[in-house]
Amino acid sequence: xxxxxxxxxxxxxxxxxxxxxxxxxxxxxxxxxxxxxxxxxxxxxxxxxxxxxxxxxxxxxxxxxxxxxxxxxxxxxxxxxxxxxxxxxxxxxxxxxxxxxxxxxxxxxxxxxxxxxxxxxxxxxxxxxxx
Numbered sequence: 001x002x003x004x005x006x007x008x009x010x011x012x013x014x015x016x017x018x019x020x021x022x023x024x025x026x027x028x029x030x031x032x033x034x035x036x037x038x039x040x041x042x043x044x045x046x047x048x049x050x051x052x053x054x055x056x057x058x059x060x061x062x063x064x065x066x067x068x069x070x071x072x073x074x075x076x077x078x079x080x081x082x083x084x085x086x087x088x089x090x091x092x093x094x095x096x097x098x099x100x101x102x103x104x105x106x107x108x109x110x111x112x113x114x115x116x117x118x119x120x121x122x123x124x125x126x127x128x129x130x131x
Contacts, residue, residue: 017056024050024071032083046111048075052098053106066101087111091127099129106130
């Protein structure tokens with residue numbers, strides 16, 4: 001005797017892990033950044049979004065994924081290293097740091113620099129690095 005399925009259609013098999021995305025949105029740091037004289041020796045607010053595409057995997061423990069704090073620590077380390085001329089440089093350094101974890105296949109870093117352009121909510125860049 002066949003057992004009826006609770007689904008309206010027969011199951012084709014177990015789900016397949018196709019991808020895993022970890023992200024941090026709206027991370028704010030105060031950084032020494034900018035190329036103009038008036039930007040030297042002062043801090044400016046940056047708003048950072050990071051999206052990490054990881055190898056498809058089953059996640060059951062924190063060690064199976066990227067901890068959000070890892071992203072924040074990497075951004076703070078770049079700030080601690082000293083003045084950076086361009087947000088593009090900051091974004092590339094952060095993306096490169098995230099790719100040091102072999103599980104990360106792709107990293108997109110978007111940085112807004114509020115106040116950089118009059119009459120605009122923010123200006124900035126997005127850098128995408130992949131293996």
